[in-house]
Amino acid sequence: MSSALDLRPLRESADFRRLWLTGSASAVSSQIAVVAVLFQVWELTGSSAWVGAVGLATGLATGVFGLVGGTLADHVERRGLVLVTRLGTAAAAALLAATVALGIGSVAVLLALVTVQTGCTALGSAARRTFVPRLLVRERVGAGVALDHVAFQVAMLTGPALGGILLAGWGAQAAFAVDAVITAAALYGVARLPRMAPDPADGTPRSTLAGLRFVVRSPVLRGALLSDLAQTLLAMPIALFPAVNAARFGGDPRTLGFLLSAIAVGGTVAGLLSGPVARAVRPGRTSLVAAAVWGAALAGFGLVDGLVATLACLAAAGAADTVSVIGRGTLIQLATPDGYRGRVTAVEYVVGAGAPGVGNARAGFVAGFAGPEVAAVTGGVACVAAVGLVALGCRPLRDWTTGTSDTAG
Numbered sequence: 001m002s003s004a005l006d007l008r009p010l011r012e013s014a015d016f017r018r019l020w021l022t023g024s025a026s027a028v029s030s031q032i033a034v035v036a037v038l039f040q041v042w043e044l045t046g047s048s049a050w051v052g053a054v055g056l057a058t059g060l061a062t063g064v065f066g067l068v069g070g071t072l073a074d075h076v077e078r079r080g081l082v083l084v085t086r087l088g089t090a091a092a093a094a095l096l097a098a099t100v101a102l103g104i105g106s107v108a109v110l111l112a113l114v115t116v117q118t119g120c121t122a123l124g125s126a127a128r129r130t131f132v133p134r135l136l137v138r139e140r141v142g143a144g145v146a147l148d149h150v151a152f153q154v155a156m157l158t159g160p161a162l163g164g165i166l167l168a169g170w171g172a173q174a175a176f177a178v179d180a181v182i183t184a185a186a187l188y189g190v191a192r193l194p195r196m197a198p199d200p201a202d203g204t205p206r207s208t209l210a211g212l213r214f215v216v217r218s219p220v221l222r223g224a225l226l227s228d229l230a231q232t233l234l235a236m237p238i239a240l241f242p243a244v245n246a247a248r249f250g251g252d253p254r255t256l257g258f259l260l261s262a263i264a265v266g267g268t269v270a271g272l273l274s275g276p277v278a279r280a281v282r283p284g285r286t287s288l289v290a291a292a293v294w295g296a297a298l299a300g301f302g303l304v305d306g307l308v309a310t311l312a313c314l315a316a317a318g319a320a321d322t323v324s325v326i327g328r329g330t331l332i333q334l335a336t337p338d339g340y341r342g343r344v345t346a347v348e349y350v351v352g353a354g355a356p357g358v359g360n361a362r363a364g365f366v367a368g369f370a371g372p373e374v375a376a377v378t379g380g381v382a383c384v385a386a387v388g389l390v391a392l393g394c395r396p397l398r399d400w401t402t403g404t405s406d407t408a409g
Contacts, residue, residue: 005150006143006275009136015193016135016144022189023128024151026086029182030121031159032166033093036175037114039167040100044107057111058118062353065122070346071208073127074339078196082131085124086187092117093180100173122353126346127196133333133341134196142278142330142402149325150271153318156264199338211343220335221344223394224284224328227291228351230386231324235298235379236359237263237314243372248305255307262311266318277326284397287327292387293320299380302373325352334402 010017041050072081096113099106132144166175215221241259242251249255270277280286297317304310329348336344359379366375391398 004275005146005272006140006278007147009140009144009147012137012140013135016132018189018192019131019135020147020151020189022186023148024155025182026186027151027155028159028162029179031155032163032175033096033117033179035160035163036096036167036172036179037110040110040172041107043172044105044110050107053111054114057115059354059357061115061118062122063350065119066125066346066350066353067208067343069123070126070211070343070349071206072123073130073342073346074198074211075206076198078127078130078198078342079190079193081127082124082190083187085120085127086183086190088120088123089117090180090183090187092120093176093183097173097176097180100171100176122349125349126342128190129333129345129349130338130341131193131196134338135193138334138402141333142280142283142326143275145329145333146271146274146278146326149322149329150268150274153264153268153271153322157261157268198342208343211340212347214340215344215347218335219394219396220284220400221332223390223397224287224331225347225351226394227288227387227390227397228324228328228348229355230383230390231291231294231321232351232355233359233362234386235295235383236356236363237298237301237317237376237379238356239360239364240367240372240376243367244301244310244376247372248310249307258307258311259314262314263318263321266315266320267322268318269315270319270322271326274322274326277323278330280327280330281401281403282399283327283331283402284400285327287324287331288387288391288398290320290324290327292384292391293317294324295380295383295387297380298383299377302376302380330402331397331400335400 010020037054041054044050069081069085092113096110096117099109099113132148133141136144163175166178215225238260241256245251245256245259277283277286294317297313297320301310301313301317304313332344332348333341363372363375363379366378370378
């Protein structure tokens with residue numbers, strides 16, 4: 001039982017429990033909406049370029065509004081910010097449902113609403129992430145981060161399947177409507193929280209640039225985010241899946257689905273067994289080792305043959321990613337003073353949500369002239385090397401402990 005997911009935050013904090021339950025439901029509905037958006041854009045255009053434009057629009061909105069939201073989270077009352085942005089997200093989902101129901105077949109309108117919805121989510125993301133260290137005692141923050149990540153992994157597994165069922169039975173308007181209703185209902189978990197005003201230390205600069213300087217000047221935070229970039233920029237495998245599926249498994253759509261699910265399966269299992277990770281005294285060291293394992297597993301993905309071995313490598317990568325995310329997220333939340341926490345969390349969010357798109361583009365480009373196996377192996381090896389350099393050059397990250405006071409320096 002000591003290896004199992006630590007559920008004490010759910011038992012000990014009613015506020016965290018309500019927030020987690022409603023947020024988990026909202027995460028599933030968001031994945032339903034993702035499937036509906038891709039389906040609807042393809043139905044309207046039949047163009048892969050337009051489908052790719054969805055990723056471009058959401059990536060830009062995530063980067064811009066994520067950073068703005070981090071600055072706002074260090075200036076305004078955070079619970080109110082999350083309520084307003086979640087309301088905007090629900091309204092955009094309702095408008096998406098309405099456009100489909102009314103037969104407004106404009107891809108420009110669809111992309112505009114998706115961009116607005118993504119922007120609202122990104123604007124409130126940093127503030128939402130700062131709730132965990134405010135609601136839980138310091139010893140439970142790691143467990144809270146783990147619970148949030150498990151909810152995300154489960155949403156990645158179940159949301160697309162539910163979205164497909166809704167699309168097949170009732171169409172895109174039903175999928176968007178479900179997202180709107182669940183997102184609106186999730187406001188309850190936020191509304192019941194106490195006020196969450198930021199608590200900046202005396203003299204804490206409040207600008208976005210000051211927050212970025214704080215990250216750059218802090219060896220602990222800088223090293224943690226560099227190791228994350230090593231994973232996301234150098235060793236993202238999603239763009240390789242269609243080519244690998246065609247080369248190894250004859251392009252069978254069922255095996256393509258297995259490839260897409262394997263990472264989430266490994267991540268979910270690791271999350272359910274994340275007790276030791278959440279309690280790790282040196283989360284920086286834990287995240288570094290896990291980031292290196294991610295790269296090694298994806299290099300193995302490029303070398304092996306056969307379905308079982310291929311899926312095993314991807315599942316191992318997913319498990320390593322979960323360990324890395326929990327260790328890094330715990331460190332960032334505990335090592336950052338509250339006055340900077342919104343902006344630092346925003347940088348973490350932008351790196352985690354935006355950089356994978358660039359990493360997949362890199363993988364696809366390399367695969368285009370060297371093949372998917374070479375792209376996977378070189379990316380995985382480069383990731384291991386980059387993480388090794390970070391570990392060697394950043395002793396404060398290796399040695400930082402959860403007992404350290406709130407300072408990232």
